[in-house]
Amino acid sequence: MTVCRYYLQGRCKFGSNCRFEHSDGGGSANRQLQFDSGRDNNPYKWSASQNNKPATNAQQCTPEEIVNGLSVMIQTWEQGKMWPFSCVALEKDMPCIPEFSDLSTDELRWEAYEMMKTSGNLNTYTENIKRLSNEYSNKRQMLKNPSASVRQQLIDFIISSRQNSSTSDSKSSIFKPSAFGTSSTPSTNNGISGGQSSNNIFGGQSSFGSSVQPKKTDNLFGGQSSFGAQNQTSGSMFGNNNQASASTFGGQSSSSIFGNAAQGSTFGAQATGGVFGNTAQASSFGQASTGQPASSIFGQSATFGQTAAPTPSSAGSIFGQSATFGQTAAPTPATGTVFGQGQSQPSSNPFTTNPGTQSGSLFGSTGFGTTGTSSTGSSVFGNSAAPSAGLFGKGQTTPAPLSNTKNTVYTPMDKLTADEKAQFEADHFTLGRVPIKPPPRELVK
Amino acid sequence: MTDTPSEFKIKEPPSDGITATKFGPTSSQFLLVSSWDTTVRLYDIIANNQRMIYNHSDPVLDCCFQDSVHSFSGGVDNTLKMYDFNTQSETIVGTHDKPIRCVEYGGDVNVVVTGSWDSTVKLWDPRTPCCAGSFTQPDKVYTLSVAGDRLIVGTAGRRVLVWDLRNMGYVQQRKESSLKYQTRCIRCFPNKQGYVLSSVEGRVAVEYLDPSPEVQKKKYAFKCHRIKENGVESIYPVNAIAFHNQYNTFATGGSDGYVNIWDGFNKKRLCQFHKYPTSISSLAFSNDGSVLAIASSYMFEKGQLDETPEDEIFIRNVSDQETKPKS
Numbered sequence: 001m002t003v004c005r006y007y008l009q010g011r012c013k014f015g016s017n018c019r020f021e022h023s024d025g026g027g028s029a030n031r032q033l034q035f036d037s038g039r040d041n042n043p044y045k046w047s048a049s050q051n052n053k054p055a056t057n058a059q060q061c062t063p064e065e066i067v068n069g070l071s072v073m074i075q076t077w078e079q080g081k082m083w084p085f086s087c088v089a090l091e092k093d094m095p096c097i098p099e100f101s102d103l104s105t106d107e108l109r110w111e112a113y114e115m116m117k118t119s120g121n122l123n124t125y126t127e128n129i130k131r132l133s134n135e136y137s138n139k140r141q142m143l144k145n146p147s148a149s150v151r152q153q154l155i156d157f158i159i160s161s162r163q164n165s166s167t168s169d170s171k172s173s174i175f176k177p178s179a180f181g182t183s184s185t186p187s188t189n190n191g192i193s194g195g196q197s198s199n200n201i202f203g204g205q206s207s208f209g210s211s212v213q214p215k216k217t218d219n220l221f222g223g224q225s226s227f228g229a230q231n232q233t234s235g236s237m238f239g240n241n242n243q244a245s246a247s248t249f250g251g252q253s254s255s256s257i258f259g260n261a262a263q264g265s266t267f268g269a270q271a272t273g274g275v276f277g278n279t280a281q282a283s284s285f286g287q288a289s290t291g292q293p294a295s296s297i298f299g300q301s302a303t304f305g306q307t308a309a310p311t312p313s314s315a316g317s318i319f320g321q322s323a324t325f326g327q328t329a330a331p332t333p334a335t336g337t338v339f340g341q342g343q344s345q346p347s348s349n350p351f352t353t354n355p356g357t358q359s360g361s362l363f364g365s366t367g368f369g370t371t372g373t374s375s376t377g378s379s380v381f382g383n384s385a386a387p388s389a390g391l392f393g394k395g396q397t398t399p400a401p402l403s404n405t406k407n408t409v410y411t412p413m414d415k416l417t418a419d420e421k422a423q424f425e426a427d428h429f430t431l432g433r434v435p436i437k438p439p440p441r442e443l444v445k
Numbered sequence: 446m447t448d449t450p451s452e453f454k455i456k457e458p459p460s461d462g463i464t465a466t467k468f469g470p471t472s473s474q475f476l477l478v479s480s481w482d483t484t485v486r487l488y489d490i491i492a493n494n495q496r497m498i499y500n501h502s503d504p505v506l507d508c509c510f511q512d513s514v515h516s517f518s519g520g521v522d523n524t525l526k527m528y529d530f531n532t533q534s535e536t537i538v539g540t541h542d543k544p545i546r547c548v549e550y551g552g553d554v555n556v557v558v559t560g561s562w563d564s565t566v567k568l569w570d571p572r573t574p575c576c577a578g579s580f581t582q583p584d585k586v587y588t589l590s591v592a593g594d595r596l597i598v599g600t601a602g603r604r605v606l607v608w609d610l611r612n613m614g615y616v617q618q619r620k621e622s623s624l625k626y627q628t629r630c631i632r633c634f635p636n637k638q639g640y641v642l643s644s645v646e647g648r649v650a651v652e653y654l655d656p657s658p659e660v661q662k663k664k665y666a667f668k669c670h671r672i673k674e675n676g677v678e679s680i681y682p683v684n685a686i687a688f689h690n691q692y693n694t695f696a697t698g699g700s701d702g703y704v705n706i707w708d709g710f711n712k713k714r715l716c717q718f719h720k721y722p723t724s725i726s727s728l729a730f731s732n733d734g735s736v737l738a739i740a741s742s743y744m745f746e747k748g749q750l751d752e753t754p755e756d757e758i759f760i761r762n763v764s765d766q767e768t769k770p771k772s
Contacts, residue, residue, distance in 0.1 A: 009678075010668060080671070080680030083645040083746060086627035087602050092666070093623050095602075102601035102627050104587055105682075105744045106506060107562065109462075109481070110521055110544060112745075113504060129748075432575035436542075 008072050023061055063158040066090050067151055074144040084136050088143070090154070094161045097154075099139050103132075410441040455488055455758040457495045463740040463756050464520070465507045466727045470552065473731030476738055477516050478758065479505035485518045487530065490736070490760050499528050499535055507548040509557070511571050517557050519545030525559055525567075527574055538574045541565065543585075551591040554610045558596060560586030566598055568613070580613055582606060590640060592633030595654065597640050599631040605642065607654060623650045623666055632686040634709070636693055639664075641709065643683035647671040649697055651709045665712070670699030682746065687728035687737070689768050696737060698725025700746050704739055706763075708770045716767040723754035734768060737761045 004020030006012035012022065061069075070090070076082075085103035087096040096102075108129070115125040142150055416424070420435040424443045429435075459480030469475045475496070476488045481504040487497040503521035510516050511527075517538070519525040525538040525545060541561035549558045556577065557569040562585040568577040584600040591597075596608040599622070607618035622628050624644040633640045639653035650666040670681045685698035694715060696706045702723055706716040718739075727740040742756040 076678075076680070077646075079677055080647075081747075082647075082680045083627065083682050086645050089603060089621065089625040092625055093621050095621055102584070102587075102603075104601070104627065104629075105746050106464075106546065107585075109745055110504075113481075113521065432570075432573070432577065436579075 008069070009076070023065065063155040066158055067146065067154050070143050070146065070154075074140050078140065084133060090158055091161070094158075094165065097143075097157065099142075100136070409438060410444065411437045411439065413440045413442055416440060450762070452759055452761040453493065455490065455760060456493050457486075458756055458758050459484055459486060461504070461756060462744065463726050463742040463758060464505060465509075465548075466729045466738045466740045466758060467509050468729050468731040468736070468738065469510050469513050470732060471513055473733055473736045475513070476729070476758075476760075477508050477510055478740070479508040479518055479520070480756070481505075483520075485516065485528065487516070488758075490738075493760075497530060497533065499526075499533075501526060503544075506544060506546050509548050509550045511550050511557065515571065517548050517550065517569075517571070519548050519559055519561075523561070525557070525569065527571070536574065538569055539567065539576045541567065546586055547589045549589060549591050551594070551596070551610055553593050556610060558589060558591060558610075560589045560598060562586065564600070566596070566608075568610070578613055580608070583619075587628055588631045590631050590633045592635070592637040592640070595633070595637065597631050597633055599628040599642065601627070603628055605631070605652075618654070618656065623652065623664065624648050627682075629682050629684055630686045632688055632695065634693055634695075635688050635690045641686050641688075641695055641697075643686055643697060645682035647680040647683060647699065647701075649683055649686075649707075667712070669697060669705060669707075669714075670701045670703060672701055681724075684744065685725055685728040685740075687730045689730050689734040690732060691734050692769050694768055694770060696728050696730070698728045698739065700724035700744065702741070704728065704737075706767055711770055713771065715769075715771070718761070721759065722757065730763075735762060737763050 002020050004012050004014075004018050004022055007018065007020070007022040012018050016022070067090075083105070085108070086100065087102040088100045089096045111128070112122055112125045115122055143154075146154060413421075416435075416437065419433060420437060421443075423429055423433055423435050424439045455476075459478060459482045461480055461482035463478060463480050465477075465479045467477045469477070474489060474491050476490050478486045478488065480486070483501050483504050484498050485501070485505055485508050486495055488494070489496050501518065501520055501522045501524065505518050505520035507520070508516055508518035514530050516528045516530070517525060518528070519541075521544045523540045523542065523544055525540065525548065527536045527538050528534070529536075538557075541559065541563050542565075543561050543563035545559050545561045547558075547560035550556075550571075551558060555571065557571050557574070558566060559569065560566045560582075564582050564585055565579050566582055566586060566589065567579045569575065570577045582598055582600050583604050583606070584602045586598055586600050588599040589597060591610070594610045595617075596610050598606045598608065600606070603622040603624070603626075605618075605620050605622055605628070606616050609617050622642055622644070624642065624646065626644045626646040626648075628642060629645055630643045631640055638655070639651065642650045642652060644650075647670045648666055648668050650664065652664045653660045655661070670683050672679045672681070679701070681700040683697050683699045686695055687698075688695045692708075693710070694706055694708050696704055698704045702721045702725065704718045704721070704725055705714055707714050721739060721741040723741050723743045724746065725739060726742040726744055727738075729738040730736070731738075737760075739759040739761060740757075741754075741759060743750070743754045
């Protein structure tokens with residue numbers, strides 16, 4: 001049966017009485033309900049017939065249909081003169097395609113503002129915008145006319161996204177500490193990239209417990225790891241689950257911060273009474289930290305749990321080339337400017353790439369009033385310097401060679417403010433004034 | 446646009462883009478406005494004059510009242526400031542690593558919430574004032590809304606997170622937006638049953654917080670703020686959403702320059718106002734729902750125009766006819 005072309009545009013006036021087939025590329029029109037103003041003749045008519053479809057979720061389109069519908073979707077996007085720098089999802093409630101990262105109007109305006117401040121003119125900004133527009137336009141073209149391999153990758157992506165969301169309890173899954181183990185399993189090694197499974201630091205294991213997202217941070221369009229040079233190093237960290245065990249993090253498996261990946265509770269979901277004094281149900285790693293005094297070291301910020309799903313968009317290398325725009329990932333917090341190419345790490349601490357993860361310094365210090373599990377800073381990172389950078393980073397970190405870790409984890413003394421220094425020197429942190437920067441090596445006891 | 450008793454323009458509006466307009470919690474007399482001209486201004490809309498003004502060092506992206514005496518604001522200077530209207534003094538409360546995009550006050554919990562492009566949400570105790578916690582989000586924070594003790598955060602990459610302000614130890618709900626494009630704005634229903642989410646694609650979704658399947662089935666999305674010309678439909682981002690506290694109806698404002706009022710439960714559009722000079726960047730209902738503040742401010746969605754439209758704020762006295770559900 002022929003597909004109704006008005007339905008594809010979302011404006012079929014016959015609704016379910018239409019003689020043509022109503023199936024769309026993305027499932028979104030299933031819930032398209034148009035409002036009735038009652039009086040004036042407006043295009044937004046309410047079609048109550050839409051309500052009669054029960055469990056529309058069951059009538060999902062096949063991935064092939066979705067990919068086929070992409071051409072119309074992109075065309076609508078471009079013809080409608082929609083905001084070009086938007087992320088894209090193929091189905092509602094599903095994660096975005098990694099290649100497209102989000103940039104809002106305010107962010108671009110901020111960029112322009114900063115450029116004006118520094119250079120007094122908008123020439124660089126205009127060039128950057130042009131370049132950005134072209135990049136996005138190219139990406140859209142890839143979706144509009146996908147090559148066979150891109151098609152296949154898109155289809156794989158859709159399938160894996162659906163799998164991941166169905167393994168969680170519901171679309172809006174309630175985060176459970178044990179989610180680490182459960183949701184990750186089906187999502188391992190989808191081979192979207194066709195590369196090593198270790199490519200997905202976050203995807204393969206969903207180790208950060210975001211049970212909904214598959215976080216296939218691998219780019220769809222290329223074959224390379226989304227983490228660029230992180231490949232090898234990150235692989236060693238997570239590629240072998242067995243290896244990513246307690247030993248790396250300096251503790252016995254039972255009380256290890258990270259538990260044992262093999263058990264599926266990678267990040268201390270059961271790190272009860274672990275080094276960091278987690279409460280039984282809420283692993284500090286898995287969730288945002290609370291502002292609780294003393295016991296929560298993460299007084300400042302959630303760490304891994306929240307950063308579980310780094311912007312997949314940020315990590316993509318575009319279409320198989322070495323990461324350019326994708327790697328710099330304009331929107332990620334790591335880079336200094338939206339359009340910067342460089343991986344400018346403002347501070348020497350690799351963990352600052354993950355803005356909230358200042359607690360990376362935890363590993364090196366006992367200054368947080370915990371039990372002395374923290375082996376000397378270097379040993380914690382001795383083996384894992386680079387991988388840990390990849391662990392917490394969003395793939396933006398330039399892989400720091402092992403030897404650099406000591407230099408990059410701690411803040412140099414002279415970079416601390418007086419208040420921060422006082423905090424580090426004190427026996428306990430004062431709530432509300434816990435420093436965000438990691439402590440200096442000298443003050444690590 | 447001529448002033449009428451029902452709608453008039455504010456005198457002395459900001460000199461650059463308007464980022465937020467907020468009414469005071471108790472009276473509809475005072476309106477707080479933040480702008481790209483780095484100012485935060487307090488207007489008396491009954492007398493139609495500017496009462497107070499203070500500055501940040503860089504453009505201000507959001508502001509809110511804590512009570513009738515204190516306001517909070519933050520922006521490109523990464524700094525959250527508190528201002529006391531009685532003493533006319535500023536206090537620097539804290540900072541983020543990147544611009545602060547959202548500032549909201551949660552009255553039930555007595556906490557100020559900020560969301561930033563550094564991907565964190567921070568809570569602040571207004572009494573001291575000091576930071577009460579920093580919570581990493583999966584991506585840059587674009588919008589957030591507080592309803593009772595729940596905090597809903599919308600980030601880049603279409604992520605939506607629901608937090609319990611009384612227990613920030615873990616995320617209550619984590620999901621992807623049901624719209625396929627960039628999230629622009631999220632606002633909670635005053636009855637706290639759910640929230641409305643808008644995207645850059647001229648579409649709005651109504652979602653519910655109760656995760657049970659029967660309730661989740663009720664969620665839906667609809668298209669709006671699109672203009673059909675010569676057979677081609679132009680699609681505009683929906684920048685602003687504001688709820689009427691009593692009726693739970695909501696207004697949306699888009700870059701098409703229109704403001705629509707919707708009844709979310711009956712799925713009807715109640716009203717559409719006349720076209721405003723340019724994109725609607727912010728909307729705010731007064732607490733009693735009698736006044737709607739409409740900020741008409743070009744947001745450079747289409748790049749630099751030959752003539753940048755003026756930034757204006759319209760105060761409209763709205764009637765039940767326009768805002769009350771019909772059934």
